[in-house]
Amino acid sequence: MPLSSRLAPPPALGKDAPAAPPAAPRPTPASSLDIYQGDPNFMTSLARGLIVIQAFTQQSPQMTISQLSVKTGLSRAAVRRCLYTLTKLGFAGAEDGQRYSLRPRMLSLSHTYTTSSTLSTSAQPVLERMSSTFRESFSVATLDGDDIVYIARTQVASRVMAVDLHIGSRLPAYCTSMGRVLLAYLPPDQLEQYLARVDLIPHTTRTITTVDKLRLALRSVRRLGYALVDQELEVGLRSLAVPVYAPNGRVVATVNLSGNAPRLPVFDMQTHFLTPLRNAATEIGSFLR
Structure with a gap:
């Protein structure tokens, strides 16, 4: 191979060059519900509520609707409805009206398991x-x-x-x-x-x-x-x-x-x-x- 060919710079990327494949979307808790689409017995609203509950952790004890939406993969509207229901039932609340956290009543759920x-x-x-x-x-x-x-x-x-x-x-x-x-x-x-x-x-x-x-x-x-x-x-x-x-x-x-x-x-x-x-x-x- 001629030296000039070996030292030649790589061809410039033009508009016809193949684009890099898009990164695969990061799976979210909400995406795990996709397999249940079409199942008439599956309560999607209940599943979404459980996803919201499990999003709260020791590292993230308080979150806004936007933060929960990003973390769970659920829409802001779905998160808002879940939090509204949990708040009405006493399982969650927001002291400042923006940052939600779980309430002590949530302990009753784990207590039910441990006692049964x-x-x-x-x-x-x-x-x-x-x-x-x-x-x-x-x-x-x-x-x-x-x-x-x-x-x-x-x-x-x-x-x-x-x-x-x-x-x-x-x-x-x-x-x-x-x-x-x-x-x-x-x-x-x-x-x-x-x-x-x-x-x-x-x-x-x-x-x-x-x-x-x-x-x-x-x-x-x-x-x-x-x-x-x-x-x-x-x-x-x-x-x-x-x-x-x-x-x-x-x-x-x-x-x-x-x-x-x-x-x-x-x-x-x-x-x-x-x-x-x-x-x-x-x-x-x-x-x-």
Whole structure:
């Protein structure tokens, strides 16, 4: 090839040059409702109201109609109607008439679940006894979509970590000990679907961020019967979890111990807490019969 050809500048982009493909629209909570279009039994208005409720978080406890519209993907008119209804029923309100927030009455919804759930009501006293005995924080969670949801929890005040956890808190399953347990015992087809869609965000330098490594970690959980996650969600946070079995042999929940990594060495967690955790899981599971 002649030197002049190799050094020739690239052709200028003209009006006939192909345009860059438009960026794919970012999915929003509202877009998840598209699959239900045409379903006569699906209450879209109720679904929109639930989307608005779930938009409020610890990081965004107060939002305007415009902010909620952007965050949810719903129109301003739809958000306004949802907030109007929630306000009339006492579940939301706006002190200044612009920035809305949830009201304490919202707690009645979670209380209804915790008092009607056999798993939650049976687990709480078991965790409280464990916490009183060992002076550590214990939790029970179930899998909801790609997250774990805390349904029972005790926390020792002097052991509080940066992560503020309570009943109803959600955390990604892939980087938590309870999530690893629940994922490890999923039916194979459901696990493969999860691995195909999960976004493995690195929360710390220790977080597993490849599907192959996560798959190996889950196999280890099934082989050992427990999951120990060392500072993958938060630096300094170490946790140990075991499965809770239903009478039919299906894993329906998980119970864990979490605490400060320097104070809870891996060996101590395995030797001092694994058996008590398994005993607690068996006791909780017995209430499901």
